[in-house]
Amino acid sequence: xxxxxSERFAASLLLxxxxxxxxxxxxxxxxxxxxxxxxxxxxxxxxxxVAHWVQDGLLAIFFFGVSVELQFEITRGELSSVxxxxxxxxxxxxxxxxxxxxxxxxxxxxxxxxxxxVPTATDVAFALGVLAVFGRGLPAGIRAFLLAxxxxxxxxxxxxxxxxxxxxxxxxxxxxxxxxVVVFAVLSRLDAGRARLVIxxxxxxxxxATWCGMLLSGVHPTIAGVLLxxxxxxxxxxxxxxxxxxxxxxVVLPAFAFFAALVVVPAVGGGLSWAFWGVLIALPVxxxxxxxxxxxxxxxxxxxxxxxxxxxxxxxxxxxGGIGFTVSLLLASLAFAQSAPxxxxxxxxxxxxxxVSLIAGAVLVxxxxxxxxRKESA
Numbered sequence: 001x002x003x004x005x006s007e008r009f010a011a012s013l014l015l016x017x018x019x020x021x022x023x024x025x026x027x028x029x030x031x032x033x034x035x036x037x038x039x040x041x042x043x044x045x046x047x048x049x050v051a052h053w054v055q056d057g058l059l060a061i062f063f064f065g066v067s068v069e070l071q072f073e074i075t076r077g078e079l080s081s082v083x084x085x086x087x088x089x090x091x092x093x094x095x096x097x098x099x100x101x102x103x104x105x106x107x108x109x110x111x112x113x114x115x116x117x118v119p120t121a122t123d124v125a126f127a128l129g130v131l132a133v134f135g136r137g138l139p140a141g142i143r144a145f146l147l148a149x150x151x152x153x154x155x156x157x158x159x160x161x162x163x164x165x166x167x168x169x170x171x172x173x174x175x176x177x178x179x180x181v182v183v184f185a186v187l188s189r190l191d192a193g194r195a196r197l198v199i200x201x202x203x204x205x206x207x208x209a210t211w212c213g214m215l216l217s218g219v220h221p222t223i224a225g226v227l228l229x230x231x232x233x234x235x236x237x238x239x240x241x242x243x244x245x246x247x248x249x250x251v252v253l254p255a256f257a258f259f260a261a262l263v264v265v266p267a268v269g270g271g272l273s274w275a276f277w278g279v280l281i282a283l284p285v286x287x288x289x290x291x292x293x294x295x296x297x298x299x300x301x302x303x304x305x306x307x308x309x310x311x312x313x314x315x316x317x318x319x320x321g322g323i324g325f326t327v328s329l330l331l332a333s334l335a336f337a338q339s340a341p342x343x344x345x346x347x348x349x350x351x352x353x354x355x356v357s358l359i360a361g362a363v364l365v366x367x368x369x370x371x372x373x374r375k376e377s378a
Contacts, residue, residue: 011129094294099286322357
């Protein structure tokens with residue numbers, strides 16, 4: 001289990017799963033695997049395809065873990081003071097705005113502007129994994145800054161999912177889901193004692209009911225994971241996240257990456273949709289420009305002396321911000337839910353853009369880490 005808690009191993013597993021999905025989709029096994037992914041499981045109204053169970057169900061567990069970490073950072077961690085929270089927040093907003101502008105500029109008049117949210121996200125697990133592999137010797141504040149930036153980035157992605165992709169809202173079911181969150185929050189704060197196991201089981205039932213209510217309400221069900229993670233008592237939430245972390249890293253994220261990457265390249269290879277080019281350019285370039293410039297401005301205006309990072313360190317963090325993967329893949333599937341060619345093209349753009357950012361980020365992080373080690377030894 002300790003291996004599955006490693007940021008390096010989690011990032012490697014995610015990359016392998018995405019590569020495996022792309023390879024399988026373009027192999028002789030594609031018809032069987034595609035058929036399995038599209039096969040429906042469950043009774044009405046929960047008769048979702050296997051791929052949607054992974055995207056809507058398993059991924060809610062990932063978002064639960066992210067929101068628990070966000071709750072901790074806001075209350076006790078890197079975002080616990082206004083000054084410490086504002087700088088990565090400004091950097092994150094710059095890293096959201098610049099990719100959107102670049103995507104819209106690249107795809108103007110091409111009929112794929114619906115994909116503008118796709119390049120806005122940063123994959124927390126992957127970015128931290130690359131930093132862990134290549135960043136030995138960097139200032140400790142770099143990881144905290146990247147973590148805060150990526151969490152805020154994901155929060156923006158979650159808000160976009162909630163605002164843009166809720167369809168035919170069923171207010172009764174939404175109220176039921178909200179009530180479930182309240183009950184879950186109350187239960188997590190009870191002094192369990194000997195009843196800890198019973199309360200834990202009841203909380204699990206309430207969490208599933210909340211997810212069902214969110215699904216039937218028309219709001220994307222991953223939002224249930226976000227709300228439950230933010231509402232849970234912090235001590236219980238951190239213990240739950242610790243218990244779930246190996247499963248999130250070893251099962252949830254690889255399964256999602258595999259199914260999301262099941263894209264038949266020849267199907268779009270004859271005439272790639274402009275969604276591909278928009279994401280491919282906006283993700284690495286937009287993040288690099290947006291995060292670096294916004295972070296530099298925030299540090300020079302509200303940052304304290306001694307807490308400011310060198311321009312090279314900011315470039316390295318910004319490059320890692322272009323690794324989109326998880327949330328970007330989800331946004332691609334939602335943005336182009338009605339157009340398979342555009343969805344596949346955007347997915348390929350996410351994979352290609354993330355690989356470009358991964359390589360650029362690894363090179364820049366290794367370069368800055370080597371400089372830091374030389375200074376320290378001197």
